[in-house]
Amino acid sequence: MSLILAVGATVVGLATVGGCVAVPGGGAIPVAATTAPSTTTERRTVSPLEEPTGTVTAPSPAPSPTATSPTVTVTSIPPPSPTTTPAPKPTTTKATPKPTATPKPTPKPAPRPTATPKPPSTAPQTPVTGSTVSGCGNPNPGKVLLTFDDGGPKAGAVLAVLDRYNIKARWFPTGQWAGANGAFIQRLIADGQMLGNHSYSHPQMYASLGRTELARQVDQGYHPTKVFRFPYGASDATSRSIVTSRGDSICGWSIDTYDWRGNSVDTITQIVISQARPGAVVLMHLSFQTDVDALPRIIDNLRGRGLI
Numbered sequence: 001m002s003l004i005l006a007v008g009a010t011v012v013g014l015a016t017v018g019g020c021v022a023v024p025g026g027g028a029i030p031v032a033a034t035t036a037p038s039t040t041t042e043r044r045t046v047s048p049l050e051e052p053t054g055t056v057t058a059p060s061p062a063p064s065p066t067a068t069s070p071t072v073t074v075t076s077i078p079p080p081s082p083t084t085t086p087a088p089k090p091t092t093t094k095a096t097p098k099p100t101a102t103p104k105p106t107p108k109p110a111p112r113p114t115a116t117p118k119p120p121s122t123a124p125q126t127p128v129t130g131s132t133v134s135g136c137g138n139p140n141p142g143k144v145l146l147t148f149d150d151g152g153p154k155a156g157a158v159l160a161v162l163d164r165y166n167i168k169a170r171w172f173p174t175g176q177w178a179g180a181n182g183a184f185i186q187r188l189i190a191d192g193q194m195l196g197n198h199s200y201s202h203p204q205m206y207a208s209l210g211r212t213e214l215a216r217q218v219d220q221g222y223h224p225t226k227v228f229r230f231p232y233g234a235s236d237a238t239s240r241s242i243v244t245s246r247g248d249s250i251c252g253w254s255i256d257t258y259d260w261r262g263n264s265v266d267t268i269t270q271i272v273i274s275q276a277r278p279g280a281v282v283l284m285h286l287s288f289q290t291d292v293d294a295l296p297r298i299i300d301n302l303r304g305r306g307l308i
Ligand SMILES: [Zn+2]
Pocket: 051, 052, 149, 150, 198, 202, 230, 231, 232
């Protein structure tokens, strides 16, 4: 177990303690803590409140300065060494079984220092199982499933990357966004991409919303594929029963990129490749260029490990 993973677990723990929900009007609403487990990535769908309401008109709400969980711990994952000198690398030396004789020949002249050198082989290969991911309809549980939520201006760019690598992901547009972007949805279907229901308008789906409204959120979402993901991962027994009563499975995630917090491309990349293992489900969105830029590196890494 490397330090990278330990930091990743910390990040998840922080997020479950409290979150910050971006709202279309700007700003953010602090959200109360949930009872989700804090030490494992196997979070229930009840837990983290992770994402902004991505719409076409208000695509990328900036991470709020009032967020209760600052990104400090996230950005501290890879202590960047200014050059590619082999000596420092504090995050990886612990997990390295023995120092390699060759001083890591990095042919690239001046790559971003944190990006490539992390040894992904230290990541655990124990498959991810459990209800968090089992409802996601991953066609190959031995692989990592990428998922993209909401809707947003980067949808086309994300699809272009996936097509370049011939990867089928699962997309969770809101019903609102799907309705306004029917041509793109048809393109996804024609492309062989998988879809899911992410409610109609992305509320926190608790009983306080009322059964009628909860049912409307499910029924007016994009639902042909019968896979449902709660907005923000926020649910309770009432909302879950409404979803399952319609024959939908509930899909959570095991790897949260926290892209909405403004995580850098490097951080997003590191979060995914350090936590990736068979059956993992990655949460990303359609509003952030950082995701678009991280995807090729993530996919290259996972493909090299047979995980995608
Ligand atoms: Zn969402």
